[in-house]
Amino acid sequence: MAKCDQGYKCEICGEPVKNIIESALYLRYVLGEVQLHELFGAPERHLHCDHDLCRFIRHEKFVQPEEVELVDPADDQARVERVTRGYERLREVVGQGIPITDYPLK
Numbered sequence: 001m002a003k004c005d006q007g008y009k010c011e012i013c014g015e016p017v018k019n020i021i022e023s024a025l026y027l028r029y030v031l032g033e034v035q036l037h038e039l040f041g042a043p044e045r046h047l048h049c050d051h052d053l054c055r056f057i058r059h060e061k062f063v064q065p066e067e068v069e070l071v072d073p074a075d076d077q078a079r080v081e082r083v084t085r086g087y088e089r090l091r092e093v094v095g096q097g098i099p100i101t102d103y104p105l106k
């Protein structure tokens with residue numbers, strides 16, 4: 001991960017984003033909302049700093065920041081399921097040696 005080696009900084013908190021599991025940019029890529037060529041130029045954010053995105057995640061391994069107001073799944077069930085699936089996918093692809101072009105959900 002050249003991106004991580006270069007220590008890309010979160011545009012919100014200023015701390016480096018060390019792992020793609022904590023990257024909002026990569027989650028958006030897995031979701032098909034960011035294109036591959038945009039990955040290396042777009043501003044990086046921690047998932048837990050990007051409240052517009054992380055409030056849709058329902059996953060035991062994802063600890064929501066206290067100040068986040070979770071989306072009621074009844075309000076947007078499809079988005080909760082999709083973002084949660086994307087987060088699972090992100091965890092799945094890490095360290096598997098699969099090509100980055102295979103990361104996005106089908």
Ligand SMILES: [Zn+2]
Nearest residue numbers: 010013046049
């Ligand atoms: Zn951050």
